[in-house]
Amino acid sequence: MKIIRNKKIAIEWIYPAVWGILMYNVLRAVTDLTHHGIFWEGDIKLHLVALLLSILICYISSLVWHRKLCRIVESGKMGRDYVLVLVQLIILLNLVLIAGQGVGLLFMGAGWIDYMLINVIYIPLLLIFYTFIRNGLIDKNVYKKILALEILKAEKNEAELDFLKSQYHPHFLFNALNTIYFQVDESNEEAKNSIEHLSGLLRYQLYDVNHEVPFHKEIAYLRSYIAFQQLRKTDKLAVNVTIDAILQQQPIEPLLFQPLLENAFKYVSGSYQIDLVLKLVENKIHFILKNSVSDTPVSSVIKDSGIGLSNLKRRLELLYPENHELLTKKENAFFEVTLILQIK
Numbered sequence: 001m002k003i004i005r006n007k008k009i010a011i012e013w014i015y016p017a018v019w020g021i022l023m024y025n026v027l028r029a030v031t032d033l034t035h036h037g038i039f040w041e042g043d044i045k046l047h048l049v050a051l052l053l054s055i056l057i058c059y060i061s062s063l064v065w066h067r068k069l070c071r072i073v074e075s076g077k078m079g080r081d082y083v084l085v086l087v088q089l090i091i092l093l094n095l096v097l098i099a100g101q102g103v104g105l106l107f108m109g110a111g112w113i114d115y116m117l118i119n120v121i122y123i124p125l126l127l128i129f130y131t132f133i134r135n136g137l138i139d140k141n142v143y144k145k146i147l148a149l150e151i152l153k154a155e156k157n158e159a160e161l162d163f164l165k166s167q168y169h170p171h172f173l174f175n176a177l178n179t180i181y182f183q184v185d186e187s188n189e190e191a192k193n194s195i196e197h198l199s200g201l202l203r204y205q206l207y208d209v210n211h212e213v214p215f216h217k218e219i220a221y222l223r224s225y226i227a228f229q230q231l232r233k234t235d236k237l238a239v240n241v242t243i244d245a246i247l248q249q250q251p252i253e254p255l256l257f258q259p260l261l262e263n264a265f266k267y268v269s270g271s272y273q274i275d276l277v278l279k280l281v282e283n284k285i286h287f288i289l290k291n292s293v294s295d296t297p298v299s300s301v302i303k304d305s306g307i308g309l310s311n312l313k314r315r316l317e318l319l320y321p322e323n324h325e326l327l328t329k330k331e332n333a334f335f336e337v338t339l340i341l342q343i344k
Helices: 002-035 046-075 081-101 112-182 188-207 213-233 257-265 296-303 306-318
Strands: 240-242 273-281 282-292 324-331 334-342
Touching: 002 046, 002 112, 046 081, 081 112, 081 324, 081 334, 112 282, 188 213, 213 240, 213 273, 257 282, 257 306, 257 334, 306 324
Parallel strands: 240 273
Antiparallel strands: 273 282, 282 334, 324 334
């Protein structure tokens, strides 16, 4: 924004003066040097008056064009403006020359030849000056639209992320309450353990999901989630967890792995085995999760995964665009899902 402000000051206050000086010196170079005369030959006062008039014409033109172009650019109706500007310049310039000659501020020694020469030099240069102003305002308008679009896009993505996260909470809470419900008639020790695990999981979901977290926090959550799920599963279930010790402070968006774990616990059958591997390969996180299945087709598992997996895919698109892979396959009575994330 500071660059745009500086550019605006330059266009409105500096460029007209520079352009006015340039135009007059081009005129002097054509009239003086082409006739082997002395540059700025003649009465210096007349030269200074003519120079100031050139600068004044540029300032007036700049002021008028800015107001006019702002309306045209905003409306998007551009096309014939050069014809109108050309007519206006011819009328304005010649009125200034006639008035200046009449009151003695300007001296047209060669008569109509001087008028013609000034028109031939000044009008093309003023049209170039108009083009600079025109292009500057168009660029500014395009930048404003791009900025507004980016802000709108960011707000939309933020709102969508908040919506997706809000859907995780009741979905998870429903499953958690289900677990506690089936343990009510069991010993108090198990109920206490369930409530303690649930409290930690909900705390993480409610307070740590709005920003990136260090990887060790996500690992602690995953371990707690696994322990909580094992409370409600059969004793036959074996869960094997292998996590790379180097995964500690790397930043990660929270709750990306939980829907996949939830699916694994939901669909585990057959030999009742879940294998989880989390490792860092160069700057990529590899989350590999296998759960034993009986005869459930892969398409069925994906289709029945519900809101969790569809939300996960959308979150990955928003948080890791073009920096993630989500792969699934069924092999040797195991359903396997692999999530690869490229981290900073």
